Amino acid sequence: MNKVKIQEIKSNQQSKYEEIIEYLKQDDEYWLENDKWDLTEEFFIGKTIGCVRNINFSNIANEFLKNELKFYFVYSFKEKLLKHSYIAKLATTLNQFSNFLNNNYLNYKSFRNIDKDKFQFKFKNYLVSVGFKMSDNGIINSMEMNNIPYVLDFIKDFYDDREETEKDIWYSKNIKGAKIPASGANHGNNNTINFNKIPTYYRETVKRYLKTIITKKSWNHCFQILNNLNYFFETFYSNGYTDEFIENLSRQDIENYLYWLGNDYKDKNPTYRCKFISYIRTFLEYIQMAQYNKAPKNEVIFLMFQNDIPKRELNKDEVKKAKFIPEPILKQLDNNIMDLDRPQYIPIYILLRETGWRGTDILNLRYHNCLEQIWNSKEQSYNFYLCGEITKTSISQLKIPIRDKVAEMVQKSIDKSKASSTEENNPKKYLFNTYQGKLKGIPLNKQALLLTIKRLIEQKDIRDINCELYHFRLHSLRHTRAKEYVEQGMGISIIQQILGHQSLQMTVHYATVSENTLYEKWKSTEDLDLFRVNIETHELQQVVLDSEDRENLIRYEYVKKNLDAVRVPFGVCFKASKIPCKQQMNHCLTCASFCTTTENVPEYEEEIARVKTQVEISNRCGRELWSEKNKQYLNILEKTLEKVEKHKLVHKNNKSREDS
Structure with missing residues (x-):
């Protein structure tokens, strides 16, 4: 040669x-x-x-x-x-x-x-x-x-x-802070985001937009957004539109797009088609609000309407079936899990059951920092905590208590990983690592765990109520654990922290209880009689009103007991149950339906201390985005606490619920 x-x-x-x-x-x-x-x-x-x-x-x-x-x-x-x-x-x-x-x-x-x-x-x-x-x-x-x-x-x-985000092809491994699972993107091709199909005139605009979300949303989500943008541009250009068409978009143009989309994907369901509209609308709204020089001149709210987006189809029966693992099935799985034909997956299953964490978060555990002992002043002893990074919700280090027996199992896995790991076969110190072969240096495969459990189900003949072999979904363990937390009486805010949820609304979605537990909790609540209320007049009886603040607090307790208030961290939400929560991606503290009192002061103080620690950890780990988010949250907490200490009771609507 x-x-x-x-x-x-x-x-x-x-x-x-x-x-x-x-x-x-x-x-x-x-x-x-x-x-x-x-x-x-x-x-x-x-x-x-x-x-x-x-x-x-x-x-x-x-x-x-x-x-x-x-x-x-x-x-x-x-x-x-x-x-x-x-x-x-x-x-x-x-x-x-x-x-x-x-x-x-x-x-x-x-x-x-x-x-x-x-x-x-x-x-x-x-x-x-x-x-x-x-x-x-x-x-x-x-x-x-x-x-x-x-x-x-x-x-x-x-x-x-050049910097990766200045190029026309972005590789996930070169983007600092990219939210990609430890085991990689969901498909090999998805490890890159390629802008070469975007017309040259709009390419820098799209790259600038993706740069704003590339560390906030998952890598696979960003990949999908770009695919939808590719279709958007390709459709308009192939139908005679040219450069500057976005700046001059009219409602008629959007109606044309909806028509073309309907024809191109007439065989696809609404869930598939909706993203070609919702992602585009979000893109146009953002570049308009951020005043990009190539943004639409007309307001996007007059271009794309909410009812343009097809409603996603969800088979409620299937969702319900997949959500929780029935108790008889769960017991069989727990009792037989030690018989898995691939023993390396046993501790992963046990941690999924113990914590309720996502499979990707368990697989992302590192052997050098995943187990800690923290002093418990009340019990005068050290308790074991599992420590991990929750990438989806940007929590740099989440610590949750685990039982001593589980901690012992984790320690054995740590010892085994340390003994087997080198800089060559496990440079990132994964607790559940692949040590040889083509996948060397990345965590064990989640799909392989599912297949292993499927074989166990076949071997042990574990069947559902219809006498069919049980269909197992790994995420069902997360829902199931959340349900167990609720049935054991754990507060919803504590469950939110353990599961690593960004919003309380998501935790509520997970936190369902069985019908029997629901009845028992309802019955015990009915037995409470903190205040005697005249049902006909709706007036409180035998209460001494010492002050205006005292009267406000009593009216507040009346609402808690007799209306549809829901307990949330630091207070009570007065939102009607049929109204969707507009604060899903924010905090209840900023919601107009939120009410809080001096009884919540200890919660504020504890949460402020926790968030300050989270800020320190984020700064230490170089997670600037996470640090900034936690600082914003900390600012809201401190301002709300100041108002509570000053006014005793804070309700943003300034109106008692029973008067409305």
């Missing part, structure tokens, strides 16, 4: 090209020294895929382009950007691609120097000349045309030394 002449490469490309050469020297320089790669090699895929065994680069005459193309394949394989089956399919396209490169780009030093549009035009003409069929709308539907040219995007991005 001819040796690559590094000195011939332009100075601004030389160091990056040297990186490519060094990368290809992995696995004893197999990738660099060989032009024919064997998929069955142990360090490669390890087997043939379909009828494909080899990837053959030997026909590419240009050494520079050949090495860059090799780098694209190896990097995509090692970073799991492409499925193995997809890599094999790409291998079958190299014959035509090689001939095309030899005929048109023999003297180029890098794919970086090739214009993509001209490249695709030439490649399309070449494929037609060798017998590929073109559709009436000028499209060649083939792997050769639709996929291989993306190597240009990959190489151009590799040579680009």
Whole structure:
């Protein structure tokens, strides 16, 4: 093989090209020294895929382009950007691609120097000349045309030394604070966010918008948002619209879009279609409020209406069935869990049952900081706490108590992980790590846990009420644990903290009790008689009114006992049960239906101390966004406490509920 002449490469490309050469020297320089790669090699895929065994680069005459193309394949394989089956399919396209490169780009030093549009035009003409069929709308539907040219995007991005968010392709691992599960995105391709399909005129606008949400929403959610934006732009441009169409959007234009969407996805359900409208509306609203220079001139509220968004379809029976694990099923699972045929998943199941945390949060535990002992002054002893990062709700370190037996199990897992881990096989110190193979260095697989439990269900013949093998969903353990917390009498605000929920409304959604428990709690409440109330006149009897403050407090207690008030952290919510909570993503403290009194002062003081600690942890961990959110929350707490101490009772409506 001819040796690559590094000195011939332009100075601004030389160091990056040297990186490519060094990368290809992995696995004893197999990738660099060989032009024919064997998929069955142990360090490669390890087997043939379909009828494909080899990837053959030997026909590419240009050494520079050949090495860059090799780098694209190896990097995509090692970073799991492409499925193995997809890599094999790409291998079958190299014959035509090689001939095309030899005929048109023999003297180029890098794919970086090739214009993509001209490249695709030439490649399309070449494929037609060798017998590929073109559709009436000028499209060649083939792997050769639709996929291989993306190597240009990959190489151009590799040579680009700008900040990741300034580039046209964002890699999740290069975005600080990106919210991606420890086990990776939900699909290999989703590890990148590619803006190249966004029209050049609007590309920087879309990138600026995604930059504002890339660390707030999950990576997969951002990936989906961009896909919907791609459709939005493609639809308008393919129907004759040009640059500046967003600035001049009218209601008629949106009605056209709704019509096109309805035709393109007429076979899809409303749940699928609604995102093509709601995500676009959110995008347009934001760039208008933020005064982007390419925002709509007309108010978005007059362009897109709420009833434009199809209502999501939810099968209530299926949701209810999947929400909680029936008690008889749960007992069988708990009693037989030690018989799992893959013992490494046993402690994961036990922690899911013990905590109610999400599967991704358990898998994200680190062996060096997941278990702590905290002094309990009341019991005069140390209690064990499980400590972890809750990525979905931006909690940098959540600590919850666990039983001694569970803590003992966690300690054994810690000892085992420490003994098995090295910087090479577990650099991030995962408690439940994969130590060898292609997934080395990432946590055990959640789907594999489900399959393991499914085999246990089959083995133990665990059946539901219809005598069918029980269908198990991992998230059902979270709902089930929340229900257990409620039935054991735990306060809703404590459950919110244990589960790591952002809003109390979400906790209420989880916190359902069984019918028997519901009756028992209702009965015990009915027996209470804190105040005697005349049912006919609705007046309190035998109460001494010492002051105006005292009268307000008594009226407040009357509402708590006799109307539909709901207990929330620091007070009581007077929202009618049928009205949706507008504060779902905020705090009840800012809600007009919220009421609080001096009896809640200890709660404020405890919460303020906790949030201050959270701010310190966030700053220490470099989580600036989390620190800022907690500071905002802290400010609300301190101001509310000041009002409570001054006025004794605070109700934003300034009107007693029984008068309304």
